[in-house]
Amino acid sequence: MSQQPGWYDDPQDDQNLRYWDGVQWSHHTSPKRMPGLDQAGQGGGHHEPGPADQPAQVWGGQGPSGGQEQGRWGGQEQGRWGGQQQGQWSAPMPGADDPWGQQPQRRDTTPDGQPLAGWGMRLLARIVDGILLSLVTGFVILPLVDPTLLEDYTTWITTADPASALDVPEGLASGLMRVSLVSLVVGLAYEILMLRLVGATVGKLVTGLRVRMRETPGQLPWGAAAIRGLVWQGPSAINGFGQIFMLLNGLWPLWDGKRQALHDKAARTNVVRNR
Structure with missing residues (x-):
């Protein structure tokens, strides 16, 4: 049975905590810091709490390697905030506000604490995927269409009367439709299979991202992978509205407060940082 995601003692460095995402150790670490007990109960003026006052630790409970991992502070401690703090604490998320997602923030996490990907890194991943899909689709399409299709299309674009630009010649229209359908099938197969089997497309693997269910870590089910792929790729087959929807998506x-695109919301997924 897989251990719940969270911050645990780093198996490589006992001075640090490392995030366990429910499947494997991530690259996110945080130093163990004890709250300022030396200042607890001190008088001499009002103290305004700042970032340094935040406790940073997760211990107590069972670690991903099995067995009980008791925090070095253990038990109950009297903190400067007053009251009693239990042996299990929340670990800080490193970094400040960063729209590219290089330094995830405390508020930008899944419910179990895994850092969410920034929009810029997601865009970079899609660019990589787009280049790869263009190459693959081109090889698949070549034997299925008339070799003169590109030349006919270029000639029509440069010579067509603007008033009748929508009147595509029948032969050219059927060829373009075939290209669109092949592109859609290749894109859907790529998106769904990669997400189900690997948890990420090639672009996301290159940029250190992964797709998971928002509420639970682990491998995506087929249903979620299919819904996510259909909502992302499907509108590309619809002229006009489809392109507007894809841009908005x-x-x-x-x-979005949960950093979800529309296809994430439909499939109840999040894109997270895996390193």
Whole structure:
């Protein structure tokens, strides 16, 4: 049975904590810091709490390697905030505000604490995927379409009367439709299979990102991978509205409080940082 995600003693350095995402150790670490007990109960003026006052530790309970991992502070401690702090604490997320997602913030996490990907890194991943898909689709399409299709399309674009630009010649229209369908099938197969089997597309693997269910870590089920792929790739087959929807979908994480695009919301997924 997989251990719950969270911050545990780093198996490589006993001075640090390391984040366990429910499947494997991540690259996110944080130094163990004890709250300022030396100042607890001191008088001499009002103290305004600042970032240094925040406790930073996660201990007590069972670690991912099995067995009980008792925090070095253990038991109950009297903190400067007053009251009693239990042996299990919340660990700080490193970094400040960073729209590219290089330094995830405390508020930008899944419910179990895994850092969410920034919009810029997601865009970079999609660019890598787009280049790869263009190459793969080109090799698949070549034997299925007339070799003169590109030349016919270029000729039509440069010579067509603007008033009748929508009147595509029948032969050219059927060829373009075939290209669109092949592109859609290749894109869907790539997106769904990669997410289900690997948890990320090639672009996301290159940029250190991974897709998971928002509420639970681990491998995506087939249903979630299929829904996510259909909502992302499907509108590309619809002229006009489809392109507008895809643009809005891609920009949605910029203002969404959970950093989800529309296809994330449909599949209940999040894109997270894996390193």
